[in-house]
Amino acid sequence: xxxxxxxxxxxxxxxxxxxxxxxxxxxxxxxxxxxxxxxxxxxxxxxxxxxxxxxxxxxxxxxxxxxx
Amino acid sequence: xxxxxxxxxxxxxxxxxxxxxxxxxxxxxxxxxxxxxxxxxxxxxxxxxxxxxxxxxxxxxxxxxxxxxxxxxxxxxxxxxxxxxxxxxxxxxxxxxxxxxxxxxxxxxxxxxxxxxxxxxxxxxxxxxxxxxxxxxxxxxxxxxxxxxxxxxxxxxxxxxxxxxxxxxxxxxxxxxxxxxxxxxxxxxxxxxxxxxxxxxxxxxxxxxxxxxxxxxxxxxxxxxxxxxxxxxxxxxxxxxxxxxxxxxxxxxxxxxxxxxxxxxxxxxxxxxxxxxxxxxxxxxxxxxxxxxxxxxxxxxxxxxxxxxxxxxxxxxxxxxxxxxxxxxxxxxxxxxxxxxxxxxxxxxxxxxxxxxxxxxxxxxxxxxxxxxxxxxxxxxxxxxxxxxxxxxxxxxxxxxxxxxxxxxxxxxxxxxxxxxxxxxxxxxxxxxxxxxxxxxxxxxxxxxxxxxxxxxxxxxxxxxxxxxxxxxxxxxxxxxxxxxxxxxxxxxxxxxxxxxxxxxxxxxxxxxxxxxxxxxxxxxxxxxxxxxxxxxxxxxxxxxx
Numbered sequence: 001x002x003x004x005x006x007x008x009x010x011x012x013x014x015x016x017x018x019x020x021x022x023x024x025x026x027x028x029x030x031x032x033x034x035x036x037x038x039x040x041x042x043x044x045x046x047x048x049x050x051x052x053x054x055x056x057x058x059x060x061x062x063x064x065x066x067x068x
Numbered sequence: 069x070x071x072x073x074x075x076x077x078x079x080x081x082x083x084x085x086x087x088x089x090x091x092x093x094x095x096x097x098x099x100x101x102x103x104x105x106x107x108x109x110x111x112x113x114x115x116x117x118x119x120x121x122x123x124x125x126x127x128x129x130x131x132x133x134x135x136x137x138x139x140x141x142x143x144x145x146x147x148x149x150x151x152x153x154x155x156x157x158x159x160x161x162x163x164x165x166x167x168x169x170x171x172x173x174x175x176x177x178x179x180x181x182x183x184x185x186x187x188x189x190x191x192x193x194x195x196x197x198x199x200x201x202x203x204x205x206x207x208x209x210x211x212x213x214x215x216x217x218x219x220x221x222x223x224x225x226x227x228x229x230x231x232x233x234x235x236x237x238x239x240x241x242x243x244x245x246x247x248x249x250x251x252x253x254x255x256x257x258x259x260x261x262x263x264x265x266x267x268x269x270x271x272x273x274x275x276x277x278x279x280x281x282x283x284x285x286x287x288x289x290x291x292x293x294x295x296x297x298x299x300x301x302x303x304x305x306x307x308x309x310x311x312x313x314x315x316x317x318x319x320x321x322x323x324x325x326x327x328x329x330x331x332x333x334x335x336x337x338x339x340x341x342x343x344x345x346x347x348x349x350x351x352x353x354x355x356x357x358x359x360x361x362x363x364x365x366x367x368x369x370x371x372x373x374x375x376x377x378x379x380x381x382x383x384x385x386x387x388x389x390x391x392x393x394x395x396x397x398x399x400x401x402x403x404x405x406x407x408x409x410x411x412x413x414x415x416x417x418x419x420x421x422x423x424x425x426x427x428x429x430x431x432x433x434x435x436x437x438x439x440x441x442x443x444x445x446x447x448x449x450x451x452x453x454x455x456x457x458x459x460x461x462x463x464x465x466x467x468x469x470x471x472x473x474x475x476x477x478x479x480x481x482x483x484x485x486x487x488x489x490x491x492x493x494x495x496x497x498x499x500x501x502x503x504x505x506x507x508x509x510x511x512x513x514x515x516x517x518x519x520x521x522x523x524x525x526x527x528x529x530x531x532x533x534x535x536x537x538x539x540x541x542x543x544x545x546x547x548x549x550x551x552x553x554x555x556x557x558x559x560x561x562x563x564x565x566x567x568x569x570x571x572x573x574x575x576x577x578x579x580x581x582x583x584x585x586x587x588x589x590x591x592x593x594x595x596x597x598x599x600x601x602x603x604x605x606x607x608x609x610x611x612x613x614x
Binding site: 038039044045046047048049052053054056057058060061063 | 140151152154155156185187197198200201224225591592595596599
């Protein structure tokens, strides 16, 4: 996976480095990536209509007078 | 506030012009009681006042530039044929997301067009109109779909009701009964702190029947009036009774009741065909047809072979679905009295109207597939079209047609503003609406439907801490969510566009605001606390664990 550098305050990195042996994680990067993935909200994901469903809805929109 | 509950009953398209006279006649005892015991506001809808943008603004407290829902379809950017919207396109937290995070249990039923696909909630969600079929999953939890199907649940009407007014009324009333029964069933099945349900009959019936009620309507006749003149009374009486049945289920000593519409309702006399106007002014060009093709089409249409007549036949023989599902190449070949999107010559078109309310998009380079307008000419063209729009005369009154022309920045703010239409128009006369459809030749035409949406709708709030019998004035639809959070004493995010309607509360607690950054910090802390207690991540916190 492609990676990109993020800058963090040095004292924080020092703290992390000290704590890392107690975590079982192999690197600061791996540990931080886990934390970030844990707290980020789950994405809603892509949703696309299939043609038949879309036609069905459009038909109803016409029926209700929203579309002609 | 631990036991506080809130129930929102949406009446799509409800209007005081219908409600107030019926209350005077003693026909709506429940709405009368709620108004007497609470605060009655006039509710200002969105511009334009259409269902997806209005309901989304209500449930997010934000303008469309922030939540990203502008229409039934996605904006026509990088395509001239955008797909329909879904709940996934909403880019702002809805009321249930905020309440769930705060530990409250929510039940959502039938909010139109903005709840499909259904979202995971702490409680239940049943998607509203905009759900393609009840055969799939349209609820959260998913297993509720099958359960409701077995109970005979319905979201919308059968196709065959379109051409038959009596059948339409019967089916609309049946749908209301089914939705009410489902609401009461779900209220008993699931524990809840917050409920939001919408009845759509108050919108769909006026769309069809204003010509039976309004003597000034161009299609009004004594015969229609004799037969259907009391139709609004009949359906509003049923809706009032439904409200009464829901309220029987709740303890009003700790429950706030909010009755609201997403917009009002009014008769529709004329349609302003924006694309025809753009064509007349030289901004839009149609593809030139070969003489022979045009001649064949003209002959076929004279013989009655057109999209419109074929569709009518298909409806009569119950094959409407089949007609709609024909491949687009077949549909394009059938002659029509209407000009369709695919008839536009995009290489020679500078601007066209798209979607509900005929909003105008410029055919901009690097934004539209065959964009013609350079970015440097954008503002000049907007100005030119705007000036011409202001000169159009209302065919009914002889006065100016246009009340206001808005650019996207005048209407919206937020990251999605750039996706909004370049020009949105608001008309002086609410009985005329701008539309995208263009029929051959005309700029103003007689509408197929009898009624439309108006800007001002209904808002009634009652509850243990709400002043009785007050009329504080006008509220905005974006005020609904902040007011709900105020009731639950949840801090308001500073990026809401709406405000809590604090003035209608007897004891007013100070407003608590929270910045987006502090809100995010709290959210992370809650996730970590939750992980500490049960060792696993959850997107919800339970109220009892607080």
